[in-house]
Amino acid sequence: MTTIKTEAATAPKATPSSTSVRRTAVAALTVAALTALPLAGTATAGTNVTGTAVASEYRHDAGRWRGAWATSPQHPTAPFAPNWSQQGFSNHTVRQVVRVTTGGTNARIELSNRYGTTPLRITGATVARTDKGASVKAGSVRQLSFGKGRSVTIPAGGTTYSDGVPFTVKALESVTVTLYLAAPTGPATFHHVAGATSYRADGDHRSDRDAGAFKETSTSWYYLSGVEVTGGKPPRRDGIVTFGDSITDGVGSGLDANNRYPDELAERFAAAGEPRSVLNHGIAGNQVTNDTVWAGEKGIERFKKDVLTERDVRTVVLLEGINDFGGSLPNGIAAPTPEVSVERLVAGHRELIRQAHAKGIRVIGTTLTPIKGSFYDTPAVEAKRDAFNDWVRTSGAYDAVVDFDRAVADPADPDRILPAYDSGDHLHPGDAGYRAMAQALDLDAF
Incomplete structure (x- = not known):
């Protein structure tokens, strides 16, 4: 196995306190040496x-x-x-x-x-x-x-x-x-x-x-x-899918600005002279474990349709779960969804990892970003977020881990998004926050 280090986050760092060490420590990142398997596809x-x-x-025509x-x-x-x-x-x-x-x-x-x-x-x-x-x-x-x-x-x-x-x-x-x-x-x-x-x-x-x-x-x-495009570069399996909810979808970023974190990641690859296929499969409000009409099918089902049918994908960046925890709260948009435990969300992530690995796709897991001051901010939801993030950092279930929580948190108050990165609702990053998230991803991990 190969060990990878993340690039330094752009947020300023403070001396960690005893309560913040657990949240900010990043576990050693490991990448499994997976065999590149051809993707199966069914013609429609x-x-x-x-x-x-x-x-x-x-999409099975990988040479084109x-x-x-x-x-x-x-x-x-x-x-x-x-x-x-x-x-x-x-x-x-x-x-x-x-x-x-x-x-x-x-x-x-x-x-x-x-x-x-x-x-x-x-x-x-x-x-x-x-x-x-x-x-x-x-x-x-x-x-x-x-x-x-x-x-x-x-x-x-x-x-x-x-x-x-x-x-x-x-x-x-x-x-x-x-x-x-x-x-x-x-x-x-x-x-x-x-x-x-x-x-x-x-x-x-x-x-x-x-x-x-x-x-x-x-x-x-x-x-x-x-x-889809063809030509311009030799075909190879190096595509990336970003999978998740509104934070992947780019809620809080500027209209027509292309400043979602997947956009910023694509810009980093282009600036390095190695443009990549970076495909955004985020849906605002989506959950891993519960279906919703207004926010899409649950992640463990739509992953098969949205990710596993994409061609030449090598890596998935997985950021999803805060809506599973907060969806049971009244939100004024739709009826609350059933409450989700940390164990159920972990099981959902393990299922997504299993589906990806069965197709030879690596999974980069990410921690859930801060929610303090947002409409999801309750002691119960925060406790679940902390527990899930601990699992992400320490479980070894993913091929690599990036700490998005640490990348956008306020060092003086780690449960809150740094004000410079906050879109204003204390849940979704703004353009600067999405840029910090993209910077936290190590390009070598792909």
């Missing part, structure tokens, strides 16, 4: 404009496509603010901006109808380089096809991929995906907390360069669940 089918089934190229951007699909819901998911679309064009973490010379998109109850008709789609807002750069619009047809019908519960199109894109470049939805869609599979602005226009504006027709906005993503 879309339907082309003639009604003939079209098998999508799937690799993930450049991803997000986790969710049930239509509106717990925080109005969005377009529950009513869906009819004769609308939806334009969405995402930033890829690795580049290539060809691109394709992944579309999900996972939570649709009827087939979803995509009348047409384009990809382009982003300019400002809903506008795209001149000459960059590429029409996408699906099994050589411009339209595709995705079965209820299904996923499909566009054909690849020549499209040179660099790591950390933003691309704009535009979908034209002529027929009524019904409620839409979406990702609630995008941290990015999406745009809607009446009618068909998939090929528009300017933003004039896009008069409505949302801060969610709709149907779009992935962008």
Whole structure:
């Protein structure tokens, strides 16, 4: 086994007291020498404009496509603010901006109808380089096809991929995906907390360069669940998935700023001259052990769909559990979920580790970040957080551990986020806090 050391956190350090030593000490990090196993994948089918089934190229083709951007699909819901998911679309064009973490010379998109109850008709789609807002750069619009047809019908519960199109894109470049939805869609599979602005226009504006027709906005993503690229670098299995809840999803970071901690991690790889596929599969409010309609299926179930189907993934960074402990409290969003013990959350993490290892994927475990002053701050929840963090640091269950708790804690009050890192709700980091989290990850651990 190989021992790894984490990089120093950017938070200032204080002389530890007897009560803080346990929280701030980082156990020696070990990485198991796992054999790189090929990922299994099951092809899903879309339907082309003639009604003939079209098998999508799937992620088992490790020599070609690799993930450049991803997000986790969710049930239509509106717990925080109005969005377009529950009513869906009819004769609308939806334009969405995402930033890829690795580049290539060809691109394709992944579309999900996972939570649709009827087939979803995509009348047409384009990809382009982003300019400002809903506008795209001149000459960059590429029409996408699906099994050589411009339209595709995705079965209820299904996923499909566009054909690849020549499209040179660099790591950390933003691309704009535009979908034209002529027929009524019904409620839409979406990702609630995008941290990015999406745009809607009446009618068909998939090929528009300017933003004039896009008069409505949302801060969610709709149907779009992935962008994949090929070319530009030799294929190898070095992809990373960050899996978790709102802190992975980037709640508290700036809108359209790409400052979530996975974004900052991707920037570190790019700055080192080694861009990586860093795919964000966080869902705000998600739990490891309990299903919720508004915050996704429990982690031990959605991990199979969101992580194990991604191509060429070598490492998962796992940060999830505070909602399991705090979800039993009244929150004004949805009915409280059943109370979760430390032992049950540990069992959930062990199951996630088992699933990952069965696919030859390494797991970096992380401690839960401070909650003092937040709506989760009760003596019972804090006691559970402390106990779980002790297990993370000392159990040896993971292939490596990073202490996110220590990375963002106030040295003078270790149960609280450092004010400079706090988004303001004392639970979610702000941009500086997410940067500190990314800095706490040792790039060599990947």
